[in-house]
Amino acid sequence: MPFEADLADALDRSTDNLDPDLDHLVGGAVKRGRSRRNRRNLGAGVGACAVIAVAGLVMPGVLDRARHGGEGEGMEAVAFAAPRSAITGAQMIQAVEKSFPGGTYAKKEGQSNNPSDPSGGYVANGGFTFDDGRGLANVGVSAMRLKLPLQDGEGLSCEAEQTPPRAEGDTCELKELPSSATLPGGALLMQEKIADKHADGREPAHRWTTTLTVKSTGAQVQLVQWNTGGDFNTGIPKPTRPAPPLSPQQAAAVLTGSVWSPILGAVA
Numbered sequence: 001m002p003f004e005a006d007l008a009d010a011l012d013r014s015t016d017n018l019d020p021d022l023d024h025l026v027g028g029a030v031k032r033g034r035s036r037r038n039r040r041n042l043g044a045g046v047g048a049c050a051v052i053a054v055a056g057l058v059m060p061g062v063l064d065r066a067r068h069g070g071e072g073e074g075m076e077a078v079a080f081a082a083p084r085s086a087i088t089g090a091q092m093i094q095a096v097e098k099s100f101p102g103g104t105y106a107k108k109e110g111q112s113n114n115p116s117d118p119s120g121g122y123v124a125n126g127g128f129t130f131d132d133g134r135g136l137a138n139v140g141v142s143a144m145r146l147k148l149p150l151q152d153g154e155g156l157s158c159e160a161e162q163t164p165p166r167a168e169g170d171t172c173e174l175k176e177l178p179s180s181a182t183l184p185g186g187a188l189l190m191q192e193k194i195a196d197k198h199a200d201g202r203e204p205a206h207r208w209t210t211t212l213t214v215k216s217t218g219a220q221v222q223l224v225q226w227n228t229g230g231d232f233n234t235g236i237p238k239p240t241r242p243a244p245p246l247s248p249q250q251a252a253a254v255l256t257g258s259v260w261s262p263i264l265g266a267v268a
Helices: 005-014 036-042 060-065 089-099 248-255 261-267
Strands: 104-111 124-131 136-146 171-177 187-196 205-214 219-226
Touching: 089 104, 089 124, 089 136, 089 261, 136 261, 187 248, 205 248, 219 248, 219 261
Parallel strands: none
Antiparallel strands: 104 124, 124 136, 136 219, 171 187, 187 205, 205 219
16 A cells, blocks of 8 residues: 655655565555644544554654654654564554454555664554445554653643644544553543545545553554545545444454453553
8 A cells, every 4th residue: 555645754764774665565554653733734644653654554753753762853752662572563463353353354564563673663563454345444553652651642632732723523532541450550542533635625534543552551552544445645545435444432442452452561
């Protein structure tokens, strides 16, 4: 899935030593970690911590901050910490498949983290184009660990200032989840719906982002769903379905359930 042109500069700076070829890997994906002030200009972004562009799953700034502990020009001070255990791209893809049962998967892409070498990436990602018979959707998840104490950055607050401000119809909800065996010390659950509008006024594509952050460890996973299965290489593609495969309630249940618990534990 070709990635949006907006990633080009970030990739040039951040992926010189990355293997495999990110020109292909980041194709069509949205990753996390880009500054909130730049997020809406991306056309395929995610929250504070996504990292390989899989089906519109993460933001470019992450590629840089994931390697340099969170420092980056024009970015919010959301710093990554080195993950405690390695997570492979194959493991991420498998977990995303378990999160989206009852359909077919195409254009699978994954990226491993590398705890022993920050230049290899602090973030693990997996994603693909999903077809459940209701229209194609680009979906994916990224996993990383934030430095403690947590800062007021992406995926952690709906109140943080945004430039441009939220558009009419965009939504954000932040909940505190109680402590449990899988969420020691409790967690923050942030869910957003963002419209990426076309300059010519065509119907916008939407992305739904669910971010779960464990407060005591900084472990964070972010799930992104688009209501399009199109190619992001030439801009935001037109919608291919009216709604995401998972409702907000289902997405929250997936991230707080048994599928992602081992990933959260491995990260932190």
